[in-house]
Amino acid sequence: MGALVLHDYWRSSAAWRVRLALAAKGQEATRLPVSLLAGDQRSPAHLARNPQGLVPVLEDGPLLLSQSLAIIEYIEESFPEPPLLPADAAGRALVRSAALVIAADVHPLGNLRVQRWLRDRMGQDDDAVTLWLHHWMADGLSALEEFAARHGGQFLFGDRISIADLCLVPQLYNARRFGLQLDDYPRLLAVDMAVAALPWSAAARPQEPLNPT
Template identity: 50%
Template sequence: MSDPLLIGYWRSSAAYRVRIAVALKGLEPRHAYVHLRKGEQRGADYRARNPAGLVPMWEDDGLSLAQSLAIIEYLDEKYPGPPLLPERPANRAVAREIALTIACDIHPLGNLRVLDKLTEDFGADAGARAAWIRHWIGIGFAAVEARLAGSAGRHCVGDEAGLADIFLVPQVYNARRWEFDLSPFPRIVAADEAARALPAFVAAAPENQPDAE
């Protein structure tokens, strides 16, 4: 039986999430890379492996998973220590809410294929694409910032880094890439800073990946 395989791309925020979870769990899977900017995710070989044509992709003893949240929850169940979700059910629900706000309400609208469709169908130039992304980050971050007012300790939900932080940090990375103004979101900035100080988050950072450009 071979070690698990994680297929990703250094600047994919979804792959970034899984790298953080893997590092927090102390796992050492094999890695492979799909270059999104070159369109390798649309190639026949990769689409046969992952019909969604996206990253990340996790392969483990006959199991294939292709959504970051599914991969992360699978890892948390298979390798329960340290846990990625709080003990109390209410706090677990809050952590999932934050993660899903990012995964469902912000991230998909800034996905490369969405941006390319905006250009193809509506002639959106680079400036319009950036404005589109910043718009949706702002709406989503307003909701997350309000939630953190009642949930945050050192991290998003209490004082231990977990699922919510795993989703927040890559989205803040994206926000900075797109020159989004984070000054109205001090709780998000504080949670991001606290998480990125941890070794697992450092190891998972895009600039520290073998395929980084």
């Protein structure tokens, strides 16, 4: 791997996952902002990096990688220590399944571009959009609370942090931001605190720019 560049947006929860993975491995990347509110993700420069027009994008020399979970698996393979996946195939599969509950079944339904479609094309008001967001978040978080009851310890899967936790933490931030009541997820809240207690995790948290866009 050469010098890493992360095309980033401070409030993107998918970008936050990648920032956490890099921080867990003690790796630095140059962070270049792509403002989703200003529409920078549809600029020719960004579409050349990622035809989907989404963040994050990780640049490693000539390699341009999109999709946060694919990026995280690449980071995991490139910097194996400390591991973010269990040592056995069944454990790895369970961790990946928990990560995908967030990355496939919750987050894409609450994305900014989806919220805009519901408002602008389907005429939905704030209350209807909030109800939609809460519904899919609660659906996924309930499944993960049950996952933690079956497989969890200090973290979602046992007592070591994994890529599942990297997906959970930004989603809980989003849940709070949109006012979802979290009392029903005590195990998830404990995992959130366990990640926050890791000294390296703070640098990955969203930090609003001085002139936010």
